[in-house]
Amino acid sequence: MSSTALKSLDRSELKDSCTKFASAFSSGGSSDVDLNDLISELIVMQSTLPDRTMSAMEIFEFAREADCYPNIAIAYRIFFTMPVTVASAERSFSKLKLLKNYLRSTM
Numbered sequence: 001m002s003s004t005a006l007k008s009l010d011r012s013e014l015k016d017s018c019t020k021f022a023s024a025f026s027s028g029g030s031s032d033v034d035l036n037d038l039i040s041e042l043i044v045m046q047s048t049l050p051d052r053t054m055s056a057m058e059i060f061e062f063a064r065e066a067d068c069y070p071n072i073a074i075a076y077r078i079f080f081t082m083p084v085t086v087a088s089a090e091r092s093f094s095k096l097k098l099l100k101n102y103l104r105s106t107m
Helices: 003-008 011-024 035-048 056-066 070-081 087-105
Strands: none
Touching: 003 035, 003 056, 011 035, 035 056, 035 070, 056 070
């Protein structure tokens, strides 16, 4: 999410997005981020971000350097480590199938 998209969200949209994020990345009642703190940090960050357009990585670096947005930093780390596709897993199974066929034919 770019800085312009983040700044364009109103409080209700921000709260809905944070609630979806927290519910998606929680298990057994425990979560890596505190929902209320994340919402309040994002509201503060909306007013403190520079006026220039920033990428998601630049926003993460801004949050990390400011050292006062711990939940935002955690949320961005989760976001950056999520796989976009499962192509690598699919390739692994494809190679495994080829290997099994080869091993079966050489027995």
